[in-house]
Amino acid sequence: MAANFEQRREPGRRATLKEVAAEVGVSPATVSNAYNRPDQLSSGLRERVLEVARRLGYPGPDPTARSLRRGRSGVIGVLYADRLSYAFEDPAAVLFLRGISEAAEEAGLQLLLVTGSLRDESDVEAVGKAAVDGFVVYSMPEDDPSVHAVIERRVPTVLVDQPEGMGTPLVGIDDRGAARAAAEHLVSLGHRRIGVVSFELAREPVGGLVGADRQSAATFLASGQRLRGYAEALDPAGIPWERVPVYECAENVLEEGKAAAGVLLAPDDRPTAILATSDLLAFGVTEAAEEMGLAVPGDLSVVGFDDVPEAARANPPLTTVHQPHMEKGLKAGRLLVSGLRGEDPPRTEILPTRLVVRGSTAPPKTDA
Amino acid sequence: MAANFEQRREPGRRATLKEVAAEVGVSPATVSNAYNRPDQLSSGLRERVLEVARRLGYPGPDPTARSLRRGRSGVIGVLYADRLSYAFEDPAAVLFLRGISEAAEEAGLQLLLVTGSLRDESDVEAVGKAAVDGFVVYSMPEDDPSVHAVIERRVPTVLVDQPEGMGTPLVGIDDRGAARAAAEHLVSLGHRRIGVVSFELAREPVGGLVGADRQSAATFLASGQRLRGYAEALDPAGIPWERVPVYECAENVLEEGKAAAGVLLAPDDRPTAILATSDLLAFGVTEAAEEMGLAVPGDLSVVGFDDVPEAARANPPLTTVHQPHMEKGLKAGRLLVSGLRGEDPPRTEILPTRLVVRGSTAPPKTDA
DNA sequence: CTGAAAGCGCTTACAG
DNA sequence: CTGAAAGCGCTTACAG
Structure with a gap:
């Protein structure tokens, strides 16, 4: 490609504003004005400048130089x-x-x-x-x-x-309040064994079950606050947060949600419901559940977060927190x-x- | 906001590389090297430079100036x-x-x-x-x-x-060949009355039924070629292209597909099938058909183009041309x-x- | 309506 | 290991 682009160039490089000015026989300021302040010069001269620019293959003022000079880039x-x-x-x-x-x-x-x-x-x-x-x-x-x-x-x-x-x-948004509402919904349905699937809690995510230490050290505001919201709904309902398994995904993608479900749904006293901090993770949970022969919501309830457009179209349609x-x-x-x-x-x-x-x-x- | 940002600035403006140099008592070149070529100066000096930069609130070399000087922006x-x-x-x-x-x-x-x-x-x-x-x-x-x-x-x-x-x-991609295959599919199913919904044919799109002139003047490669491909399949099948209604949408969005369907499906001898040049338009056609009480594919077959992820999940799943x-x-x-x-x-x-x-x-x- | 001058903030050979 | 010098390509008061 280089070859081709070189070919189309004037020997070596592009024309500059200064060269156009020299060719027209005016100052650089005038060429600049031809582009930036058409009212600052006669339309005849402006035409002449633009014509020479065309002939020399000058594509107009260099955006980087202009940004430097003007102090903004747009x-x-x-x-x-x-x-x-x-x-x-x-x-x-x-x-x-x-x-x-x-x-x-x-x-x-x-x-x-x-x-x-x-x-x-x-x-x-x-x-x-x-x-x-x-x-x-x-x-x-x-x-x-x-x-x-x-x-x-x-x-x-x-x-x-x-x-x-x-x-x-x-x-x-009020991440904490929204998450609380999601968890309260499960509680009100009668769920007592609940698992949580979260996306990254902090840089260098763990990818696996995480305890209270890691949770309270969350530096991703959304995940930290959502976990707190869940806890605020479950604790008062007699579901001690310390016993709620929380799986931290390494990335906010469907596959990680599946992996999380694989772990959370394994034990004998498997949860009857899962709270996911994103719809993407929730979709993964649903997919994993179905592959394990668990029906959603018959055997497992799933709640997402985000209400992405796919949530309403999913099968079953996903209960989730809508945010704009x-x-x-x-x-x-x-x-x-x-x-x-x-x-x-x-x-x-x-x-x-x-x-x-x-x-x-x-x-x-x-x-x- | 200005107020706040101003407050956090050194009076008036940011520190520059030159000022850091002056403060440290070295040349600008050395400060530049501290950022760009750490091996070009002793690590002690480098530390000193970086420390002063921190103190002065110098955020590192200005990207615009660097781009101008280096001749590339990254x-x-x-x-x-x-x-x-x-x-x-x-x-x-x-x-x-x-x-x-x-x-x-x-x-x-x-x-x-x-x-x-x-x-x-x-x-x-x-x-x-x-x-x-x-x-x-x-x-x-x-x-x-x-x-x-x-x-x-x-x-x-x-x-x-x-x-x-x-x-x-x-x-x-081979737009023409792909479109031909889509139209041939309808022909092989036995369709004879076919309508076409296209996205923009050229700048300043028309938004309505368009004739041969407009079609052959298409400057959007994809639409022009796809129409040609359709024609190449229909003509030989005894379905004269001149009689195939082609609706040009003003934009490639679902709503326009609905509008197109509203026009194409109105007449008594309505088409039994519609070719859309995009899935988005095809979704609109399907939606319009259903609102008109026409079943897809029972009363109307619909073919899209693109195979966006939604195509497989649609109801009914959309027949379409897959492209990567x-x-x-x-x-x-x-x-x-x-x-x-x-x-x-x-x-x-x-x-x-x-x-x-x-x-x-x-x-x-x-x-x- | 046009030009001379200064300078935006930096990097890069080059010389030492 | 460090500095002096040149210059990237442009725009903007300012003077005329």
Whole structure:
């Protein structure tokens, strides 16, 4: 390919604004004006400049140089943990990014995807390398060095699903309350033996059953808070949280949910219900259950979290906590835009959630 | 927000590399080396530099300045028509971008989303403003000024689902052949009255029934080729293409498919089958049919194109043309990366498709 | 309506 | 192991 691109270039390299200016016989300022301030020069001269630019193969002012000079890039960065492709894998993330991209478009900004350092220390660099005017930080562990790096950059930033306290606008939901409602639903159906499947609790996730220590050390706000919410519903119902098995998945993907179910559903006194901190994990649990010959909800009730579009279409339709992913993205994006404009947006926006009861939950078969 | 960010800044602005250098008492080159070439200075000095940087709130070398100086940004741009959020709306696009993002990650590059000028002339600027090292151009109309702008930039570029001939690597499928297979399937089932629902044929889509002129003027490669493929199957079967109603949707969304079905299914001699150029449109057709009291496939057979994940889960499961969206993205991304490295990647990669027959097609009820 | 000058913040040979 | 110098490509007051 190099060969081809070289071929199409003027010997060696592209024309610059200065060269166009020289060819036309005007100053660089005038060429710059031809592109950026058409009213600053006669339309005849402007035509001449543009014509020469065309002839020389000058594609217009270099965006990087322009950004450096102007002090802004017209790009907003979205930082999230995990692989870059996660933005296109988790349906909840897809919706969230759809919202952000709408806000970006409204403001005429471009969108840069940046990944954090969940798995690889070296990824911290990504934040430093991102030429953006501001960041939306999406559901990162609070101790992630990338988050710190963003704050260090001192650019407008909006945190999403993160703890408060960095003096930065925040968009989120009441994870704890929503989780409590999910657990209360199971309790009210009569379930007493309940298992929990969670996505990552912190960087370097464990992948297996985890005890109280690990749980209370959770740095992923969403998982930590959701576990607390579950506990707040189960403890008062006489289901001691210490005896509730909690499986931490290494990643928020269906396969991990299956693996978790494999462990949780193995013992003789298997749970009659499982609380999953995401729909993706819940789908995995359901799949595993069916492969084990357990009917959902007949033998096992499953509750998810997120209400991704697939939840309603699943078989059985998934009982889950609805949260407005797209609106979250839209709000976060607009807050960032407003920050970029130098306005002072609201500190914190907590969006509403609601439990959506569908076909994946029912009273337990035997009240053993 | 401004207020807050200002507060956290050193009075007025961030520290620069030069200021760190001055404070430490070394040259800017040494500070630069502390970040970029740790082996070029004693670890003691490096520590000192980093410590001062921390104290001064210097977040490391400015990415824009670094890009300008180095001549590369570490970012690849993905250009597509439509709104920015389209990347997170069409499941086929989501899969495609997942593939690209994997390739980007492999190479340690970041991903910038850039939209073309399908609906708004002013969007051409987006390409000029994008500080990227190369572009993947995804399914744009061949006459789109943005595509031209990309070529003008003279940076490594990979075209996807576009016509050949710009001297640039290309990734695509055999749209015509795949569409032919879809139409042949309906013919072999015995259908004689067939309608077609297509997404945009060109910029400024029509939104309504379109004749031969508009069809042959299609600048969206995929739609033009797919219509040709349909024609190639129907004509020889004694179903004259001129009499096949073709509805052009204004956008590739479910709602437009419904609107199209509303028109196509209205007449007395309504079609017994509909060919849609995307699954999204096919879903709309199915939905409209059901609302009209027509059973799929009993009263109406529907064939899609894309085989998005939802196609298999739909009710009834959708007969459609499978194409490897994610692989397309991965291939395109890797070709671009290889171009960025100065290698000479293969010119053209045509990926395989196959017709997947599911429950949305059946023989027509009456062979009227 | 046009130009000369300064400078955005950095990196890279090169010389020592 | 460290520094002086040049320059990446542009835009913006400012002066005329």
